[in-house]
Amino acid sequence: MAIRSEDIISNLRGQIEHFGAMVSAVDVGTVQEVGDGIARIYGLSGVKASELVEFPNGTLGMAFNLEEDSVGVIILGSYEGIKEGDQVRATGRVVEVPVGDALVGRVVNALGQPIDGKGPLLGGMKTRPIERVAPGVITREEVSVPLQTGIKAIDAMIPIGRGQRELLIGDRSTGKTAIATDTIINQKGQDVICIYVAIGQKASKTAQLVATLEQFGAMDHTIVVAATADEPAALQYIAPYAGCAMGEEFMETGRDALIIYDDLSKHAIAYREVSLLMRRPPGREAFPGDVFYLHSRLLERAARLNKNYGGGSLTALPLIETQANDVSAYIPTNVISITDGQIFLEPDLFYAGIRPALNVGVSVSRVGGKAQIKAYRQVAGRLKLDMAQFRELAAFAQFGSDLDKTTRASLDRGTRIQEILKQPQYEPMPVDQQVAIIYAVTNGYTDDVPVDRVRAFETAFLRFMTQSHPDVLQAIRTDKQITDTTQNALNAAIAEFKRNATY
């Protein structure tokens, strides 16, 4: 909707005519020293913790340390242009960001200002403070609605529900961001608003991700909050809370939202930088003492609200980068103890060709089957069992023909399941197709397919199902379970496919 210049002019005239400046007393202070993204202010005696303060050149800061003589302020922006002796005003507000539908499809910075060059945010802007107390026990509801990632390995064995917090943890380049991207792409048409918060990432990587999301039409339901590596540590510190405030707006208006924090390791490092500059005492690995609280208060705000409070939900997918698979390091253990489960990605699996490189044995979803539609539960129960047996026997795989029949069968089944669970990037699969193919594998219909043809079988079979038997898939989608009729239809369809089709 274009804004006409006549409208602008008359609007401005009205503003000027009716401008009633309220003259009131504000708290002020003087900059004693400034540098490294922080400033020490003398004065500001009435300022409150985390209050927003304003420098003469318009830059904002947050009161971080309240000390006897001075206030330590972290600068939410560039600290050039601020000099000693500048007068600083307290604003009486805590840090807040714009929230609402106007943000969907936009790329903004940690303060909610657009950085995608598509103009200002449109519409009356509502704002929310970035810090908030998490929903209490009474307002919550049990997680029971699935959040489909579109990734078979996850939706089948480590299912995620709306309102859950599931950690994606692994070394660098193991596919954490790839899983997050596919999940966002899969939310098209699912009525879930996605928020991707980039903390300390390369700007090029974030730009590429936005381009990918646009390519798959995913930006229509996504907000990207970017505090890339070149941004001051203060902005990297508040970015996740800003994204969470945006998500809470949807949650508290009865809608579902998904928020991805990529990644919280860099968030902890940014917080450590700011805390050390503020001379807060360092603890383990030089992190400040409240680094647990940093993440716990963020992740506790993801919840599912009960009907009395709108019934909305905010699902959180935090990402943590480990060094050399060390999940017992400080920050990883902190976040593992906060989330409702974790998905481990391992470089060994990645390089062995198993992508997504999920270690299913060690990965956990504490919500589990409650977050799956009944149809999926019906087929996936066998899956986890088969995979567990397979892993136990995997060491014997080298002995080839020296094994008894049951072991041989378990190994054969396991390798085929493993093949099915592999998935290319940017191809999230709808849940009805997932159920169909996993049904086929766990009921032995692929046992006679050579292992290296299983993926081809899958592609051809699903194409066959969508073209020739879309009603079966529709039935799974509508009933959300595999009724006896559907089961018979599936068996018949599979038999027909195996008879005629080539793969």
Add this chain to the structure above:
Amino acid sequence: MQIGSLARRYARALFGLGIEAGGDPVLDRWFEQLQRAGTIFRETGLYPVLENPGIQFEQKRQILDNALPGIDTFVRNFLYLIVSKNRVRLLDQMIAAFQTDLYERRGIAVVDVRTAIPLTDDQRQRLNTRLGNYLKKSIIIREEIDPSIVGGAVILAGDKLIDASVLGRLDALHDQLLQLY
């Protein structure tokens, strides 16, 4: 002047003694003596001497006695103390802190008023009354002329700022208009 917590504590200690020693007349006298000491130290270049670790404390005591005859015992002891603790550089801050406590005790507030053109007597009187009612204290106005604010006044009372200048209103209008588009 920025008053550090260290200077504040020293000054308050002396202030407390002054209250017990006789109240307002004593405090006024001590304040005048402290100011005198500060001026003398500054103008005769005594600071580096008093800070010099090579000179014995006894000699410094002599210097102080010679420079400041006839001051009260407690003020003399105070000066000895800050010299011996090597805090003599903070004397100006301590004097400012002492004055702050004095004003506090007397319910006086010092207010900086910046205007574009000098205040008329009538304006000064009215400002005094209104500020007095607002702050519930008697007011000492320090005036400053600053043509860049165009008109109105910028009033600073301690940490509280009241920007009633034309420049301030123009800035606020500027911000508000920018927010629209």
